[in-house]
Amino acid sequence: MKAISSIFSTLIVVMITLSLIVPLYLFFAQSYTNSSIQANSAYNNYLTDINIKISVIYLGNSANTTFVYNYGSVPIIIDKVIVNNVSYNVKYEILTGSLVPLSSIINSNIPIKENSTIILQINGNYYYFNLGSD
DSSP states (O other), rough: OOOHHHHHHHHHHHHHHHHHHHHHHHHHHHHHHHHHHHHHHHHHHHHHHHHHEEOOOOOBGGGGGGGEEESSSSEEEEEEEEEEEEHHHHHEOOOOOEEEHHHHHSOOOOOOTTTTTTEETTTTTTEEESOOOO
């Protein structure tokens, strides 16, 4: 009798172990898939951020004579511009190699002082530019 109970107990343990293989495999396969999707998305965002190269060229005391230059390899979309502590919510796309007056982006020709700071929000990142002499 003791030999039969040990066989049954061994079979029960083996059946429990085998029944857990499928749920554990599905759980870890889904976790791996989710992690790899997040890693790929983060890497693509990183590559896009690296390829953004933008410059603000200050030639005078107004938004007409201040230019935004995209010299990167990807087009950019400016979501917000902050000049003289005034925020402008915009949706303006600048293609690669384009030079655009700041007045076209914010739809206004405001005066800009020589030592002003212009902040551009591009793809959720903020880019700060101090104008005037270095």
